[in-house]
Amino acid sequence: MSLLTVQNLSASYGHSQVLFDVSLSIDAGEVVALMGRNGMGKTTTVRSICRMMASDGRLEFAGQTLHSLPSHGVARLGIGLCPEGRRCFRDLTVRENLIAAARPGDWTIETVGGLFPRLSERAQQRAASLSGGEQQMLAIGRALMTNPKLLILDEATEGLAPLIRQEIWAAIAQLKQETGMAILVIDKSLKELSLISDGAVILERGRTVWQGRMSALTPEVSHRYLGV
């Protein structure tokens, strides 16, 4: 049984429908890439899964339907979101950001510090004063502090310097290898995604146009739907 099942998901902003019968599934320990050009519905799919907006269709996580849950209920069930744009709690220090999100489990301030040593160095620094890359690490660390079964990374490397991007990708690879955590990754870098992902889903104008094993993704498909 899949850890996350999304079936025939539809969502709208007002009268404008943006998702049309999107389907995807993620098994425990699996890394799935959610891909597509800008404005194709990737973030809307994530927002729907996390119940941050209303949607129709089947949404199940660990055998439980998500539609009846509020957003914080979804997070408590085990879906950790690292949102697009980082959105750290700017007035809190790094340590305070992590404490505020902490839930019981293996992930603690120390283990997050082990994954991102920079965060340990900046523990007493306010989030607003961190660089973009450090804020991204903090956003991932904060999501990990909720001890999720599924981690969703929405554009986790967007707008970052190449060296920082490498650090983030290395951390994601480490998460996959050492924790066996299921991860849904949204990113535009097909090269890194193909190295790390087991499965892939491509959205085009709010519809699932391709899904399967990442190894089965052909250059023709990626060129047609991703432009690369």
Add this chain to the structure above:
Amino acid sequence: MIPERAINAAVICGLLAVPIWAVMADEIFTITLTTRAVILALAAVGLNIALGIGGLVSFGHAVFFGLGGYAMGILAFHAQTFTPLDLGLVSVNGTKSMPVIWVVATAVSALAAWVIGLLSLRTTGVYFIMITLAFGQMFFYFTISWSAYGGEDGMSIYVRNGFPGLNTLVPIQFFGLCFAALCLALLLQWRLRGSAFGLALNAARQTPERVETVGLNPMRLKLLAFVISGAITGLAGALFADLNRFVSPTMFSWQLSGELIILIIIGGVGRLMGPVIGAAIFVALEHWLGGLTDFWHVWLGAILLLIVLFGRGGVIGLLTGKAGPHV
């Protein structure tokens, strides 16, 4: 610039030093003034938990101040008239015991804060301000027409309530009680601010939607903060009524709610000692300038204007050179 810890220590020492000096100089009224400042500070500390940490601009905190006051007034009234207090299903006797009154005052205020919070926290911004103001006005007009307890004229309590082992009629002893209550409330605020709950509340103030994504319910966080806040302000109301031995509908007035907000802004929003400094300045202005002119509020307004325009961290922000996170 002065470290905030040094300012905090100086404020506490100053609050203790003034009444001790007053006892030695036989300036009894100064002790009463300091006690008034301490009680107003306590009320503002309560509001500072909701406003400073949670970002809840409550314009109806006088409700809890008034409820605390009336809890004291009603219990003491029935004790001094030897009449039972009819609660519908049961009748209870009044009491002149401060600890009992404090428990009742905080419980009633907390309950009211829970009910008001449940309704008002569904709104934000100006709507939250207006709904809390509306609750304040509801209680204000209710007590005006509550003739059983004095109506518009209020109610006098002839003898100050008692505390085991103390003579509360001695001003310095009553000051000691109020000061102890303030210190406990400050300790609670300090511990809350650094706790997981306080940090989550602070985060909910910044970005409620993001707080939800880490599994926290912002409504529940804010409601709990509002209840704690209301309970502390209610305790201050009971002490204030005991200080004056008088309760009246003015304890529910919107002006009092506004003054509590002003105290916090002057001292520093979200700062530990912000309400204490604000209350001290307020009482000092009220006493000295009030003796010179009936229009002393104009000067208070001028100070508020200067603080808002040029020192958004309040007096503490100006002294430390740090505007602070909660401005």
